[in-house]
Amino acid sequence: MKRRWKILIGICGSLVALVGFGAVYIFTANPPPAEIVNAGPTGEKVNKDGVFGNFFPAMADKPRPAILVLGGSEGGLSTDVSRQARALQEVGYNALHLAYHNAPGKPGKLKNIPVEDFINALDWLKAQDSVDADQIGIIGYSKGAEAALLIATRYSGIRAVVAGMPSSVFWDGMSPENFIVSNGSSSWSEGGEPIASLPYGLPEDDVGMLSVFNKGLARVDEFPNAVIPIERYDGALLMVCGEIDNLWPSCQMAKDIEARARNKNGPPVTLLRYPEAGHGVMGIAADEKDRSIRIFAQMGGTAKANISARRDSWSKILLFFEQEFSKANSSFD
Template sequence: MKRGWKIALGVVGAVVLIGAGGGAWMASLPPKPAKLVEAGPTGQRIDAAGVLGNYFPAAGEGPHPAVLLLGGSEGGLSQGAQAQALLLQAEGFSTLQLAYHNAPGKSAKLVNIPLEDFYRALDWLKKQPGVDAGRIAIVGYSKGAEAGLLVATRYPGIGAAVLGMPSSVVWDGMSAENYVLGSFSSSWSEKGEPVAHLAYKGQPGSEGLMPVFVNGLKELDSNPDAAIPVEKYNGPLMLICGEAEKLWPSCPMTDQIVERAKAKGAPQPVVLRYKDAGHGVAGAPRSAASKDAWVSKLGGTEEGNWVARADSWPKVVAFLKAKLGGPE
């Protein structure tokens, strides 16, 4: 997740410094392609029928519950998400770590990404040997959480969803054009049309993008269609956020999801909040994710983020097992 946001911040800074003419040129440049982590000995690379990812089938004949795992704005297949995929595989969940942008055959920018890509991935996962098609979950983080909640409200039969650092709304596409020059596109599309989205407002601050999201949320009342209709997802939902977040307001957006679910009569989400954690609040614990040493750079203390992960990860696994069951 960190790498994608660093790219975005760098491009935004270049646009501001260079000015209108040079900024337009800089904004048109695609990001550097993300590195695709290898699947490793217990996984396999999938590149077929529009699905690009690493697949980690659970051991044994099954049938097994399965998870569609969505990383954040880094694009491609990251090491952080892979660490989670391996842990889920070891717990008996056949897990597809999906690349949905900034990867071969995918959009370079996180702009108008087709929701159909996620639908195809779920269809593919349900057809795999040893997978119980009636026990499928989505686990997503950051932009993957935004996509995950949106998909859960539109794709029938999702048995559980776990969303770290979530969003309550669909945002503009993640590009310099949108951050600096105004609203041009959505992050997501369906049937070739942009999904209703909320515009960024204002300019990035000295510490990052937080102001454009905080100011953007103030416009939600006048753009209600941008809110993700959590009430259209009737399954169990877990939300994880850090109150020291510096990247986007994930805890306030968590509160908005909970409030909307209550107001609309939807099942109440399970919420895990951590005071001293930020955008590194959710994910594999330290022993499985030693390379995620950046956790404190996007809010919270290093100890606070690792403590949050150590506390939340077993609860994520227990939640999934309680709602989906284990291998049969």
């Protein structure tokens, strides 16, 4: 028992060292409220039928493609992810920045989050007058990328998915007990039941959180149902990762997704890998003094490397969405 408490303290120390973006929230009984940014003059707050988020409608005279925008373990509606939604609106897309945990009416912890919440959000999005319901995409990073792949493998008609710093598996729920012993709690649920998930490993003092995920992945053969069935997704996939990600091994997991898609006749996959970037590899480039940029720099790479990767990857993300939506013609022209 003493050893388990030492392990728990060690994990907490590693998380505190990584600072915000949800890391510290994992180990608090009642996580403090996450950031909830305002929709601003070009958006509108949505809090209806279980959908909580900011909607940024396309400024167009006909229905346009729509993209569901998902943040990571920080929860709420963060500034960093809101920038992505606004940037998508600026180039002509509808964007729904969705809060799926640690927000009003949502679970505080990232455990057993219902896939139905995402499906409700997509249904709501498709019903908007400004949206072409046949042109739907998703973008998410970190746990949001895991969620994006969860949705894409269970909801038909998603044309394009962008997964930044992705996971190749569904992980156990993010709570103290799950980092000590798997207790049947998953990050996600379906029909009220936890989705099959991979337990975490125990941390090493000199590696911290990265070892928790690496050791979990070393046992993935024991939990085959935890592997994301990417072959069930019938759209196109773009992934972005940083080779110096020290939060979790996103590039290795991205390569695993790519290999499974190839071996199981899955979707076409494009992988963007940035050798000098870390867990902050994807998003909107900002000044080095920006809080989100500074925090992400503690999760691998340097602020300059992450900013450079963001500039390069974002232009390619926009091109990816443009190409995939234009294949289905209609509203994109």
